[in-house]
Amino acid sequence: MTIVPQMNLSREALEPYWLPFTPNRTFKANPRLFVAGKGMYYTTAEGRQVLDGMAGLWCVNAGHGQERITAAIREQAGHLDYVSSFQMSHPLAFKAAERIATLTPPGMDRVFFTNSGSEAVDTALKIARAYHRARGEAHRTMLIGRAKGYHGMGFGGLAVGGIGRQKRDFGPLLPGVAHLPHTHNREHQAFSKGQPEWGAHLADELEAMAQIYDPSTIAAVIVEPVTGSGGVLPPPKGYLEKLRAITEKYGILLIFDEVITGYGRLGAAFGSTALGVTPDIITCAKGMTNGAVPMGGVITSRKVFDGFMNGPESAIELMHGYTYSGHPLACAAALASIDVYEEQDLFARAARMASYWEEQAHSLKGEPHIVDIRNIGLLAAIEVAPKDEPMSRSAPAGNICFEAGVLLRTAGDALVLSPPLIIEESEIDRIFDTIRKAVRSLS
Numbered sequence: 001m002t003i004v005p006q007m008n009l010s011r012e013a014l015e016p017y018w019l020p021f022t023p024n025r026t027f028k029a030n031p032r033l034f035v036a037g038k039g040m041y042y043t044t045a046e047g048r049q050v051l052d053g054m055a056g057l058w059c060v061n062a063g064h065g066q067e068r069i070t071a072a073i074r075e076q077a078g079h080l081d082y083v084s085s086f087q088m089s090h091p092l093a094f095k096a097a098e099r100i101a102t103l104t105p106p107g108m109d110r111v112f113f114t115n116s117g118s119e120a121v122d123t124a125l126k127i128a129r130a131y132h133r134a135r136g137e138a139h140r141t142m143l144i145g146r147a148k149g150y151h152g153m154g155f156g157g158l159a160v161g162g163i164g165r166q167k168r169d170f171g172p173l174l175p176g177v178a179h180l181p182h183t184h185n186r187e188h189q190a191f192s193k194g195q196p197e198w199g200a201h202l203a204d205e206l207e208a209m210a211q212i213y214d215p216s217t218i219a220a221v222i223v224e225p226v227t228g229s230g231g232v233l234p235p236p237k238g239y240l241e242k243l244r245a246i247t248e249k250y251g252i253l254l255i256f257d258e259v260i261t262g263y264g265r266l267g268a269a270f271g272s273t274a275l276g277v278t279p280d281i282i283t284c285a286k287g288m289t290n291g292a293v294p295m296g297g298v299i300t301s302r303k304v305f306d307g308f309m310n311g312p313e314s315a316i317e318l319m320h321g322y323t324y325s326g327h328p329l330a331c332a333a334a335l336a337s338i339d340v341y342e343e344q345d346l347f348a349r350a351a352r353m354a355s356y357w358e359e360q361a362h363s364l365k366g367e368p369h370i371v372d373i374r375n376i377g378l379l380a381a382i383e384v385a386p387k388d389e390p391m392s393r394s395a396p397a398g399n400i401c402f403e404a405g406v407l408l409r410t411a412g413d414a415l416v417l418s419p420p421l422i423i424e425e426s427e428i429d430r431i432f433d434t435i436r437k438a439v440r441s442l443s
């Protein structure tokens, strides 16, 4: 039985904390506070149980409060709280890298630790440029992202990201960045199950860009294998394969941002494996520690890593790193998370549950206001037509679901779902039934 600590926060006590990505004044007038999490459920400060349809924020893939992870963090804190990773380290960092390399596509086995997805993305972009420079191609600096892409909030990730509203307030971002078109088209793809049939040709835009900018100036292309925060957009069949072929043809590095698709979300350890396309660099975070300790990582191919190992042996090969890279508590959590994923066979479980998930998600077709349903692995988006302003139906629908005990996210006009991989069929039913009732109640 979970003991819920009493929460008596006055309005004044809420003031100092500046919440991220939140309308602070609205939130503080009606705060949404959680005090415990176990399995599929959160407990709110009022003592209500809420079904977590988002795995926290796409991260608690093995469900909340996995004892083994909690114990590993506790134990590590008792032995070694911190050691720098600059010219020293500790054994768990090597063990964590070794285990992570067993999960990745063959040949992707060099791991650089960061503390978040944003840091992983900025690190990957820097590695891409520095890699070309180390090979004597310092002129390859251009970075290509994609419309609707989300790559975190560092200046690098923001620059290659493709959501304008997130950039607007922050002045000039990185120069030398261009964007591919996004892959969503309701006219051709609405209610597709899994990867849409239509849209592989959109990757040909990269070929066009190579001609516009000259391919020898392009360092890397970064995409999420499945666009996540931009509204859950599975890649059209053949699209990622084409991106791979074009990048290979021109010596451009392909970066898959797997911060969401990593750690089982698509029914395999990484989306690259699930989708059958191997990039040169993978970024990950979130499910890496099951959300329990901040951690991110950049996984590179042997080719990329070896590209740095040519200068004098006493020279630092990559002038980059963070105070908390490879933090002992994060490494302990990363190892214990892999134990949990493997012992509970959660990646295969996600693959098995994906068809029931798809069936139930698409059972909402025909309900009022629903204009598209998208799914892949244990991800789904239910898109509702706005009444007038963007989010004028999705935001109230999300609130109605929360009041009914189901937590989901809104991404523009889409209701987005990414549950823990331990989800049961009855919980899948509950999520989609709750959404059904919510959209029926909207005017």
Ligand SMILES: Cc1ncc(COP(=O)(O)O)c(C=O)c1O
Residues within 6 Å of the ligand: 115, 116, 117, 118, 119, 121, 150, 151, 152, 153, 224, 228, 229, 257, 258, 259, 260, 285, 286
């Ligand atoms: C694809 C992707 N990349 C990067 C990030 C940024 O990760 P973080 O919030 O840990 O910095 C996210 C976060 O949602 C993400 O979805």
